Amino acid sequence: MPLKHNQDPTHAQILSEVPNELIRSRHEQAPRANATPPAKIRNLLFSMLFACFALGPTLLVAGQAILKLDLPAWLTSESSIDLTGGSAESKIRPNLSIEGFLSGNLQTAIEEKVGAFIPMKESALYGNACLQRAFIRASNEAFEWKCYPTFFGSTCVFSPDTGVIARIAPKESSEVRQGISTFISQVKEYATKHPNTEFVVYFAPSAIDTSELNPTNNYVSNVWDYEKLKKLVRSEEPPPNLSLLLWDSNSSNPGGDSFFKYDHHWTIKGALIAYEQICGALQIKPLYFGRISRINNAIFSGTQSRDSLCLLREDVFDLDYDFSNLKLVGNDYNASKHDVFWSASETRRMYDFHELYYGDLRNAQIEGGAGNQRLLLIGDSYANCLTRLLAESSASLMRDTCLYARGESVLDLSQLIRDQDADAVVFVARSGDFATFLNYNPEFFK
Numbered sequence: 001m002p003l004k005h006n007q008d009p010t011h012a013q014i015l016s017e018v019p020n021e022l023i024r025s026r027h028e029q030a031p032r033a034n035a036t037p038p039a040k041i042r043n044l045l046f047s048m049l050f051a052c053f054a055l056g057p058t059l060l061v062a063g064q065a066i067l068k069l070d071l072p073a074w075l076t077s078e079s080s081i082d083l084t085g086g087s088a089e090s091k092i093r094p095n096l097s098i099e100g101f102l103s104g105n106l107q108t109a110i111e112e113k114v115g116a117f118i119p120m121k122e123s124a125l126y127g128n129a130c131l132q133r134a135f136i137r138a139s140n141e142a143f144e145w146k147c148y149p150t151f152f153g154s155t156c157v158f159s160p161d162t163g164v165i166a167r168i169a170p171k172e173s174s175e176v177r178q179g180i181s182t183f184i185s186q187v188k189e190y191a192t193k194h195p196n197t198e199f200v201v202y203f204a205p206s207a208i209d210t211s212e213l214n215p216t217n218n219y220v221s222n223v224w225d226y227e228k229l230k231k232l233v234r235s236e237e238p239p240p241n242l243s244l245l246l247w248d249s250n251s252s253n254p255g256g257d258s259f260f261k262y263d264h265h266w267t268i269k270g271a272l273i274a275y276e277q278i279c280g281a282l283q284i285k286p287l288y289f290g291r292i293s294r295i296n297n298a299i300f301s302g303t304q305s306r307d308s309l310c311l312l313r314e315d316v317f318d319l320d321y322d323f324s325n326l327k328l329v330g331n332d333y334n335a336s337k338h339d340v341f342w343s344a345s346e347t348r349r350m351y352d353f354h355e356l357y358y359g360d361l362r363n364a365q366i367e368g369g370a371g372n373q374r375l376l377l378i379g380d381s382y383a384n385c386l387t388r389l390l391a392e393s394s395a396s397l398m399r400d401t402c403l404y405a406r407g408e409s410v411l412d413l414s415q416l417i418r419d420q421d422a423d424a425v426v427f428v429a430r431s432g433d434f435a436t437f438l439n440y441n442p443e444f445f446k
Contacts, residue, residue, distance in 0.1 A: 129309035133158075147215040156308035159215045164261045165304040165312065166207050169216045172224040177232060179435030184236050184244065186438065186445040187427070190413065191242040197417065198424035199242040200281045202274060203233060204382040206430035207264035207304060212247075229431050243281035248273055262312050263302020264430075265354050268292060268319060271385030274428070275393075278386070282424050284371060284393050289321045298341075300353040316353055323388050329365040335388060358384035365398045365420070366391040376420045379428035380404045386428060398422070403429045408440045 092109045100106035129151040140148045147157040150165065158165055184201070191199045205211050205226050212226040226247070233244050258270035266274070269292065279286040299313040324336040333339065340360035341349060349356065359381065366387070371394040377383055380403045391397040398420040402409035409416075417425065427434075438444065 126309055126311050129154075133310075146218075150308035150310050154308060156304055156310075157216055158308065158310065162215070162261075164213070164215070165308050165310060166211065166214045166216060167264070167304065167307070169211075169214045169220045169223045169225060171220060172222045172228065176224065176432065176435045179438070180229075180232060180431055182438055183434045184233070184238075188236070188238055188242060190445045192239045194417075195239075195241055197241065197422065198282055200245060200278055200424065200426045201242070201434075202245045202278060202426070202428045203229060203247070203434065204266070204274065204428060204430050205247045206382070206432070207259070208430060208432060210431050211259075211264075213259070245274075245277050245281060248277060257317075260300065260302055260304075260354075261314050262305040262310070263300060263354060264304060265302070265381060266385065268317060268385055271389065275386055275389045278390065278426060278428075279393060282373065282375075282426075284373065287370065287389075287393055289319045289389070289392075291320050292317050293320050295357075298353065298357075299350055301350050302354065306351065313350065316357075318357075323392060325368045326366050326388065326391050327368045328361070329367060331364070333360075333364075335361060335366070335391075354384065355381060358387070361387045361391075361399055362401050363399060365396065367396045369394045369397065371395055373423040374421055376400065376416055376422040376425045377428070378403050378416075378425065380407075380430065380433045382430060383426075383428040390426065396420070402441060402444075403427065403433050403437060405433055405436070406440055407437075409444060412444050412446055414446075 092106070094100075095103075095106040095109050097106075100109075132151040136148050136150075136152070146161060147159040147166070150156050150158050155168055156165055157168060187199060187201055191197070203210075207214060210224065210226040210229050214225070217223050217225050230246050233246060236244060238244055257267055258273065259266050272289070276286045278284075295316050295318050298316050300316045301311065301313045305312050322336050324334055326335040328335070338357050338360060341353070341356040344352070344356055362384070369392045371392075373394050374396045375390055375394045376398050377387060377390055378400045379386070380401070383399070383403075387397070387399050398416070400409070400416060401407060411419070413425070416422075429437075
């Protein structure tokens with residue numbers, strides 16, 4: 001109906017003027033009142049995914065620690081154990097205090113614990129390092145260096161010629177020199193006061209600080225290597241009952257099997273060389289332990305492999321010798337079976353072979369050997385391979401671990417000697433642990 005002049009149109013009149021096709025199309029395009037817009041669904045899904053990524057590791061920690069859920073290895077800290085130094089032990093409880101919070105140690109411990117549960121963290125880090133290594137290796141074709149970093153900013157290098165991973169050699173340090181000199185000085189003074197006890201100090205070569213086979217020795221200015229350590233030790237004049245021993249490089253196989261390729265420790269072959277040197281100093285006839293064979297179902301990806309982010313493994317070997325005659329005081333542990341190693345998970349056995357396989361007799365008193373002397377063996381991890389060898393060659397052996405890095409001894413040396421009724425004391429460690437030992441044990445030789 002047409003409108004009159006100056007007449008306000010009604011709603012019905014307005015609609016009557018609009019074509020029916022236009023009204024129908026607008027109704028079809030209008031969203032339904034109860035429909036969820038696509039943007040809301042997208043935002044909801046994004047929020048859920050973000051929450052999973054942010055809270056997922058925390059929930060995994062709770063699921064494994066509290067609910068004891070049987071999670072696959074790639075969802076647990078076990079797959080990242082190699083990236084935390086071969087240990088999945090939590091540092092939260094020791095720092096659960098106001099001091100720990102104020103110092104930031106508690107927050108760091110929580111981050112490390114939760115961060116270890118990031119799914120496939122290990123694979124991501126290894127993959128990234130592998131990609132970087134490919135570019136470094138390609139550029140090295142032009143320069144032909146004897147070794148190159150395993151990734152950008154790495155403290156480790158890979159030697160293509162020998163297939164060995166090594167730490168970048170350290171520079172000479174007055175603190176290290178002074179620490180070693182002070183240790184030797186105090187041992188000399190103590191040995192002079194106790195002429196009826198034999199003392200041996202063995203300076204183990206280590207890829208961490210003083211390996212003479214380190215390929216970076218020629219590239220680091222003012223390098224601290226084993227040759228300088230030798231000169232320092234040989235400048236000392238020990239009393240008759242003290243022997244200062246150095247690695248016999250003439251007995252080793254350079255780049256061969258006296259040391260692991262992907263770890264800083266010596267192998268059982270290297271330990272046997274040190275064992276014979278120690279026996280000579282103590283006037284003990286070294287035993288023949290028979291042949292050395294590969295350990296079945298065991299491989300090793302050691303400290304150098306972890307720190308370099310190179311997923312490299314090597315076979316491991318040990319003596320075909322029965323040590324079951326050795327008895328641990330107060331313990332029925334069979335020294336010949338290595339149950340601590342074989343009872344560990346496959347991941348831990350691979351990344352922590354040396355400590356689990358040879359370090360299972362730490363802080364133990366061992367009897368049943370074929371020798372006559374009572375020995376006190378004080379050392380860091382380099383003494384692990386020697387424990388069974390020296391125990392078999394003595395009447396009794398006490399293994400003490402206070403020479404481990406930052407290790408502390410509740411007892412002083414005099415008390416340890418009295419407890420063992422020791423005829424001889426053997427110190428075995430890398431130079432870095434000798435250098436810092438008295439910082440943590442200032443009263444040890446008193």
